Amino acid sequence: MSLQAELEHYRNVLIVRLRGELDHHTADVVRFKMEEAILRGSSDHVILSLKELQFMDSSGLGVILGRYKQVKSKGGKMVVCDVNPNVHRLFELSGLFKILTIHENERSAISSLEVVS
Amino acid sequence: MNGSNEMTLSFSARSENEAFARIAVAAFVSQLDPTLEELNDLKTAVSEAVTNAIIHGYESDPSCKVSIEARIEGDSVSITVSDNGRGIEDLELARQPLYTSKPELERSGMGFTIMENFMDRFEVSSMVGGGTRVAMLKRIESKKALYN
Numbered sequence: 392m393s394l395q396a397e398l399e400h401y402r403n404v405l406i407v408r409l410r411g412e413l414d415h416h417t418a419d420v421v422r423f424k425m426e427e428a429i430l431r432g433s434s435d436h437v438i439l440s441l442k443e444l445q446f447m448d449s450s451g452l453g454v455i456l457g458r459y460k461q462v463k464s465k466g467g468k469m470v471v472c473d474v475n476p477n478v479h480r481l482f483e484l485s486g487l488f489k490i491l492t493i494h495e496n497e498r499s500a501i502s503s504l505e506v507v508s
Numbered sequence: 509m510n511g512s513n514e515m516t517l518s519f520s521a522r523s524e525n526e527a528f529a530r531i532a533v534a535a536f537v538s539q540l541d542p543t544l545e546e547l548n549d550l551k552t553a554v555s556e557a558v559t560n561a562i563i564h565g566y567e568s569d570p571s572c573k574v575s576i577e578a579r580i581e582g583d584s585v586s587i588t589v590s591d592n593g594r595g596i597e598d599l600e601l602a603r604q605p606l607y608t609s610k611p612e613l614e615r616s617g618m619g620f621t622i623m624e625n626f627m628d629r630f631e632v633s634s635m636v637g638g639g640t641r642v643a644m645l646k647r648i649e650s651k652k653a654l655y656n
Contacts, residue, residue, distance in 0.1 A: 415559045416523035422614065446530075446548070448555040452616035477548045484625055485606070485618050 393417060396424050404504055405434035406497065410443040413451035422454045426461065435467040438500045442473035451478075452485050459490060468492075472500040513539070517576040521566040521591070523559075529576060530554040536578050537585050540648040549626040550585070550646060556619040557589035557642045563610065565593025565640055584628075584647045592639040599634055 394417035397408040405428055413421065429437065437458065441447075455471075462469045472494040474482065482488050494500035515536050519525045530551040537550055558574055566572040577588045596602050602609070603624075608617035624630045629645035 412527060414523075414526050414555055415563065416526050418614070446551065446555075448552050448559070449616045449618040449622055450559060452618055453614040456616060457614040476545070477552070481552075481618075481622070484621060485616060 394420065396421050398424060398428050400428075400432060400434055401501065402505075403433065403435045404438055404501060405429065405432055405436070406438045406440060408440040408443070410445075412446040413444060413454070414446070414448050415450040418450045418454040422457060425454075425458050429458065429461055429465070435465070436504045437462050437467065437469040438497060438504070439469065439471045440473055440497050440500075441471060441475065441478055442496075444475065444478060447478050447481060449481070449485075452481060452487060455491075456487065468504060470494055470500050470503060472496055513580040515578050517578075518573050520570050521562045521568065521572040521574050522570045523562060523568070525574070526555055526558050526562070529558045529574070533576065533578055533587060537580070537648070540580060540583065540585065542648045546646070546648055550587070553623045553626045553644055553646075554587060554589065556623050557587075557644070560619050560642075561589060561591035561593065561640065563613070563615070564596070565591035567594070583649070584645055586629075586643065586645045588641060588643045590639060590641040595636040595638050596632075596634040596640055597636055599632060603632070 394409060394411035394413055399406045407425055459469045470492045473496055474493055494503060517532055533554045534547050534551050561574045562568055572593065575590050579586045601607055603620045605621040606617040608615040623644060627644040627646045631643045634640040
C-alpha cells in the first residue's frame with residue numbers, strides 16, 4: 392500500500408493530487424515533494440485534490456496543516472477539493488474546516504483562486 | 509457466531525507496518541460484515557494507535573515490537589494495541605485535542621481524539637518506562653441497520 396503525489400503547475404496554482412493512503416509512513420514524501428514545489432515553484436496558491444485518496448489518518452492532517460502554514464506565510468491560499476466522507480470527518484473533528492476552504496472539484500477550486508489573485 | 513474469535517499480531521515498530529496493521533485488523537473484522545464507514549473507523553483508530561506506539565513509544569526503533577490483540581464477541585470487536593516503550597508522562601495532557609509532544613514532526617495531535625470519536629469505547633493506560641496500552645471496542649451495527 393502506498394501513496395502517489397502528482398504535482399501540476401497551472402498558471403499561478405500548484406495542483407497536488409494524492410492517490411492511495413496517507414499515513415505516517417507516506418506523509419514524509421508528501422511533505423518533501425510539496426515543500427520543495429512551494430518553495431521553488433512560482434505558484435502562489437495550492438489546490439489539494441483528494442479524489443483518489445483512499446485512506447487518511449491524523450498524520451495526513453499534520454502534513455496538510457504544515458503546508459497550509461507554509462503557503463499562508465508566502466501570502467498564498469490553500470484549498471482542498473474532492474474530499475471523501477472519511478477525510479471530511481477528520482477535517483471536521485480537527486477544526487481544519489475553519490481554515491481550509493473545501494471545493495467540490497478542481498475546476499471550482501481553480502475558479503475560486505482566480506477570483507482571489 | 510458462537511463464542512469468541514481472537515487473533516494476535518506482533519510486528520516490528522516500522523512505519524511501513526502501519527498499513528499492514530490496519531489492513532490485517534480490517535480483514536479480521538470483515539467477518540462481522542461491517543459497512544465501509546465502520547471499517548474505515550476501525551482502520552483509522554488502529555492506524556492512530558500503532559503510529560503512536562512507533563513514534564512516541566519506541567521513537568521509531570525497528571528492533572522493538574508492537575502488539576495487537578483483537579477479539580470478536582457477538583456484534584462487537586475489541587482491539588488492544590500495546591507497546592513496551594517509553595510510556596506517557598501526562599495522560600491527560602496527551603489526550604487533549606491538538607496537543608503533541610512532537611510538533612517538529614508535524615504531528616497534528618489528533619490521534620487520541622480520533623480514537624475516542626471513531627470507537628464506542630476507548631481506554632488508555634501507560635507507565636513511564638513501562639509502555640502504553642490502548643484498549644478500544646466497536647460495535648458493528650450494519651446488520652442491525654439492515655432490518656430497520
